[in-house]
Amino acid sequence: MTRFVLYGGKGGVGKTTVAAASGLRLAEAGHETLVVSTDPAHSLGDAVETTVGGEPTELRSRLWGVEVDPQTGIDRYRSLFEALAAEFSDAGIRLDEDEVAELFTSGVMPGSDELAAIEGLATYVESDRWDRVVFDTAPTGHTLRLLDLPSVLDRGVATAMDLRDQVRRKVNTARTMMFGPMAGRRDDGPDDFTAMRERMDRVGTVLRDPDRTEFRVVTIPETMAVRESERLVGRLREFEVPVTTLVVNKVIEDAGDCERCRAKQADQADAIATLRDALPDLDVWTIPDQSGEVTGLDALDRVADSLSAIG
Secondary structure, eight states: OOSEEEEEESTTSOHHHHHHHHHHHHHHTTOOEEEEEOOSSOOHHHHHTSOOOSSOEEEETTEEEEEOOHHHHHHHHHHHHHHHHHHHHHTTOOOOHHHHHHHHTOSSOOOHHHHHHHHHHHHHHSOOSOSEEEEEEEEHHHHHHHHHHHHHHHHHHHHHHHHHHHHHHHHHHHHHHHHOTTSOOOOOSOOHHHHHHHHHHHHHHHHTOTTTEEEEEEEOSSHHHHHHHHHHHHHHHHTTOOEEEEEEEEEOOOOTTOHHHHHHHHHHHHHHHHHHHHOTTSEEEEEEOOSSOOOSHHHHHHHHTTOOSOO
16 A cells, blocks of 8 residues: 555545544554644544644554644745845845735745645655555645645745845855955855755655555545546646545445435436446445444544455
8 A cells, every 4th residue: 555645525525534534444454644634624633533733643543643734834935935035135135024025925826725735745745753644635626736836836936046046146246346256155055945845846756656645536426526526536637646546425325215315325326337437447435324423433433444445
C-alpha cells in the first residue's frame, strides 16, 4: 500500500467518516497512522468524538489525528514577504503596510484555506513519524485549487525573488562603485524563498508518485454526485494524481418491505453501474448506509469493515 492516501469528493458525501475509518483500520493493522484534516470546516474531531487540534492528538493505539490550522500557512507565506520588505528597507527602499500587502498579494494570491492545506501536506509528507498518512481533503473545488497551489506559489515566489534580485544587484553595484570590487556583496545563497519553492516541488512530486500516493474519490450513489465524481477524476488525471478507487458511501443494502426504499435502492444501483461504466479502470468500494450519525470509533469500526484492500 502507498504511504499517503487522500480522500476527496463533493461536500456531504462522508469523506471525513471514510478517512477516519481508513485510518482506524490501518492502525489496527499495526501501522502508525495519522489522519490529517485539511478541510477548513473541520469535522474530524466530531467524527472521532475527541477534541482534535492543530497538533497531532492520539485517538487510539497507533492512531492519531490533526486538523490543520488555517492561519499556519498564511503566516508562513506572509513572513517571507515581510522579510523581503525588511531587506528592501535595508537597501533604502521603504514600503508602507499597504505596499507590503500589495507585494504579498501580487499575482494570484492563494486563499488561506488552501495555504493551510498545502502546509499540512508539506509538514506530514516530509515527516517520518508515521507509517501511513491519510488526508481528509476539502470539497472538490478546494481540492483542485490545492493541487494547483504548488505551481501558483512557485509563480508568486519566483516573481518576488526576481524583484529581490534586481534590488540586490543595484545595491551590489552601488557598493562596488563606492567601495571598490572588494566591497562585500549581498549573500545570494539559499534562503527562505528558495526553501519554499523546493518544499512545494517536493509536495508536487509526492502527489504525483503512484508508488507513494493514491487518491480515493468518495461519492454517494446519486446522479449529481456521480457526475461530479467523474469530473473530479478527470481533473485529477490532468494533474497526474494517481486515482485508484471510488468509494461509494450510503448504499442501501437491505430495503426490506419498504417500497420507497426499494425504489431508491434501484436508483442507487443504476448510479453505481453508471460510475463503473464511466470509470472501468478504478476499483469500486461500497459502504452500506448507516442508521443514525456515524460518530465515535465504534461506529467508524463498522464503516472500516466495508473498506477493501487496506493494510
